[in-house]
Amino acid sequence: MGTNIKNRIILDIFIIFSIITLPWWFSAILILFGIFVFKFFYEFILFGLLADSLYSVPREFFTSFQFISLLLFLFLFVPLDWLKERLRI
């Protein structure tokens, strides 16, 4: 249990670091990994908030929504969480 939490914290730090310094798809892959490996990986909400607060501007392409990162991470979380239940991971 202790190792699990330690690994989760390390992954969280990596994800925060990747949001700040690396391309967005790298963070998305790490979050996917976190959702798959850990239970109730609700940290994705915080990561979405972080990405949107750093980078969001209203853009016509996104019909001026400014929480695109959060939506992306939510769209990653929901199907993967559903799949995990089916695979009983």
Next chain:
Amino acid sequence: MMMSYLSRDSKKKKNKLFLVLLLAVVLFFYSQILNILGGVFDFIVYPIWVTENKIDEKTISPLGFFVSKKTLIVSNEQLKKDINEAEAMLVGRNALVKENLELKEILGRVSNPENFILASVLSKPNSSLYDILVVDAGNNLNIKKGSKVFASGNILIGEVFEVSEKSSKVRLYSSSKERVGVNVGLFNISTDAFGRGAGNFEIKLPRDTDIELGDPITSLVSSLQIVGSVEEINTDPIDSFKTILFKSPINIFELKWVQISKTE
């Protein structure tokens, strides 16, 4: 066993309900949360970006170790050739700029070359889904929302959208579905250029418009503000419009410095 199954199932439902409620609250107050956290994240993240830039300046790309010597020699020769050609074109361009400024002086319309603030790029377009730049100039350097942003002096790339204490977000004109007014060709045909992402643009003009490959595309404000030059013209016999494709002369993914106009 049945009871433990039921309690596990209800625990999952409680967790899902908690997630849905949390998301609903976050989305409802999203703008306020972003405003509050924006300053905090800027304070923490800004030094990381600055440090990353400094490390980038001082280190060689590790991928360079895997490139063959022959490739490097060929690449070097090609780059030298490109530099010689560019220097030759620059001489002609400088003469034209000088003539342009002299004519403007005669007409009493000289622009002040001191009206730019140099800013370094903290975050490039591929860092997020939003395709923006984050630069290290903000309220501390009197940056205003709407200020035009240039690369290499006169290549117009975007405008400032949001200003924080020490940084600003720059919306790129080449981002998908963004629009910028331009003059096309030697006859200065005014139209809108639409971004296609990654520094690429698209313009639609009537089919019989006189445009050729290499024609300059400049901003509506000044013919010295370059947006690009015509690279491809696509025509379709059944379409009464032709599509002109061009891209920004600089690589926005390798930008290190930009100039921000002090006037909007």
